[in-house]
Amino acid sequence: MLITPRPGADPGNILQALGGAQLAADNLRSSHRGSAYTQLLAYLEWATEAAGVLRHQVRDADIDHLVLTRRYEALLGSCGTLAGSAQERLVNGLVALELAERTQALQAAGEALKAQMNRWSKPETLVVADSSFYIQNPDKLADADLHQILDLRPHDDVRLLFPITVVDELDGLKESGKERSRWRASHTLGLLDGTLSGRTSGVWRERSSSSPGDGSMDIRGQVSVEIVLDQPGHVRLPIDDDEIIDRAVAIQSMASRPVRLLTCDTGQHTRGCAAGLEVTKIPAKDPGPEPDWAEQNKPGNGTRQKRRDRAAAQAAAQPPAVEPPAVQPSAVEVPATS
Secondary structure: OOOEEEOOOOOOHHHHHHHHHHHHHHHHHHHOOOOHHHHHHHHHHHHHHHHHOOOOEEEEHHHHHHHOOOHHHHHHHHHOOOOOOHHHHHHHHHHHHHHHHHHHHHHHHHHHHHHHHHHHOOEEEEEEEEEEHHHOOOOOOOOOOOHHHHOOOOOOEEEEEEEEHHHHHHHHHHOOHHHHHHHHHHHHHHHHHHOOOOOEEEEEEEEEOOOOOOOOOOEEEOEEEEEEEOOOOOOOOOHHHHHHHHHHHHHHHHHOOOOEEEEOOHHHHHHHHHHEEEEOOOOOOOOOOOOOOOHHOOOOHHHHHHHHHHHHHHHHHHOOOOOOOOOOOOOOOOOOOO
């Protein structure tokens, strides 16, 4: 599982805490402390100490998944109520099973965190963009120059991160009533599919070099893309914009370096700055001069009246219809009768 560090927590300290809790659980498994009650108390003491060490490092949901599980609650409830050899055997078995599973879970969490830290340890600029960037940016993603947008040096490498919340938002926008949103969302997801082919990370633009002809060499940095999945048991925040900020802050903690946020929304710009992120806001489109509201609000200037005026102007511009000449009835001779 991929844990979520608390804001400001050092990933190295988290690894140390996970390793210490794992080692203590493993030692407790291999020791024999006599009675089932003694073994139960030793396990509960380990769980309390491990949770206390981790609570300043990772989120409460991660501690529940790693240490304070439902089986822990059941064993805690049985403390002081042991009676009979059959119940002691049951408790001994549950404690042994729980310690074995906690050891595996802590080891897996440490390995996942270490792998993620290694992935984000490269000298890259980490960037998280919300869905407004992919929809409202003047250029579609395939044409966007991230180095120029972020004011980076041309040879810098960039990793564009897609929290899975953003991917889900773009999937929803494919059914939007606005044509631009539908097209941009489909375009962005298509680029992701073509680059990743089912993986979570891949290279979008390779590092390249070119010579302008004056003896110098222009180097263009590599641009990678990555989908950041939610860890098991993660509960998203009710507002998607808050969830994206929360994921970006978590990535910043694990990477131990700044994460840039790209957005076209003023509210998201404010949220990102308040959370300690470096935010680049794409300037909004100039709405032009302010309309003359007094003129707009006059009677007869509404949409229906304008539609009637256009229809009348079109009718006046058409040439008058020419009626065909009337057909005179021919004379019919009536034969004389005798």
